[in-house]
Amino acid sequence: MDHDTMRRATAEFFGTFWLTFGGCGAAVLSAAFPELGIGFLGVAFAFGLTVLTMAYAVGHISGGHFNPAVTLGLWSSHRCATRHVLPYIMAQVFGAVLAAGALYGIASGKVGWIPNGFASNGYGDLSPGKYGLAACLVTEFLTTFFFLFIIIGTTSKGAAVGFAGIPIGFALVLIHLISIPVTNTSVNPARSTGPALIAGGEYMAQLWLFWLAPIAGAMGAGALARWLYEPADIVETTVVEKQAAVSG
Numbered sequence: 001m002d003h004d005t006m007r008r009a010t011a012e013f014f015g016t017f018w019l020t021f022g023g024c025g026a027a028v029l030s031a032a033f034p035e036l037g038i039g040f041l042g043v044a045f046a047f048g049l050t051v052l053t054m055a056y057a058v059g060h061i062s063g064g065h066f067n068p069a070v071t072l073g074l075w076s077s078h079r080c081a082t083r084h085v086l087p088y089i090m091a092q093v094f095g096a097v098l099a100a101g102a103l104y105g106i107a108s109g110k111v112g113w114i115p116n117g118f119a120s121n122g123y124g125d126l127s128p129g130k131y132g133l134a135a136c137l138v139t140e141f142l143t144t145f146f147f148l149f150i151i152i153g154t155t156s157k158g159a160a161v162g163f164a165g166i167p168i169g170f171a172l173v174l175i176h177l178i179s180i181p182v183t184n185t186s187v188n189p190a191r192s193t194g195p196a197l198i199a200g201g202e203y204m205a206q207l208w209l210f211w212l213a214p215i216a217g218a219m220g221a222g223a224l225a226r227w228l229y230e231p232a233d234i235v236e237t238t239v240v241e242k243q244a245a246v247s248g
Helices: 003-030 039-062 068-076 082-107 133-154 165-183 189-199 201-205 209-228 239-247
Strands: none
Touching: 003 039, 003 082, 003 189, 039 165, 068 082, 068 133, 068 189, 068 209, 082 189, 133 165, 133 209, 189 201, 189 209
16 A cells, blocks of 8 residues: 555545544434434534545545445546545445444443444334335435435536535535434445444344445436536545645
C-alpha cells in the first residue's frame, strides 16, 4: 500500500470509528437514560453530527466516506478510484469493530448493564418495530440510495462549494428519523458489523441484509449519477477538497 493510500485509509478508519462510537454510543448510553434520555431524535442527530464533524476533519484526506456502501456507490459513479476501494472498506470495518469494542468496554462498566441488541440492526423479531424482512430491505435500499444521491449531488459541479457536509449530515439525521423504528438504521455495513459482533447470535445471522441492501442502494444511486450529471461533473472529488481548491 503506497503512502497516499495509507493516509486515506487511516482517515477512513478514524472517521468510521467516530461515526460508530458516537452514533451507537448515543443509542447505547444515552437514548433511554433515566429521565434525561435523548430518544430517537437525539440518536438521529448524533449520527448526523459524527458525519458532519468528520467530513470537515478528514474529508480533505480521503473524501469522507466512512461507509463501505458510500465507497462502492462513489466508485460506481466513477468518483472513487478502484485502488482505494478495498483499503477503504477494510479500514472502515476495522474502525467500526474497534469502536464497538471500546463502547462495550465503557457500557459494561455499569453495574447490572445488559447489552441486549447493542444498537445492532435487525428485521422481524429483531426490528425495533417488528417490521418484516421485505419492509426492512426496501427501507435500507431506499434510504441508502437517497443518501448517496444527496452526497453526489451536493459535491458535484455547480453545488455550493464547502457547504455539502451540512446537507449530508442532515440527510443522515433524516434517514435515522425515518428508519430507526424499522431497522434501527444501518445505511452503513461497517456500522452494522461492529455492534453485531458484540450482540452475536441472531444479529450476526441477519447481518447479510445490512450489507446487501445498503450497497445495492448506493450503487444504484451511483449508476443514476453517471446518467444524470454531466460527464465533467463526475470526477473523484469531495466537499472539503473543493473547498481547499477554492481557498488556495
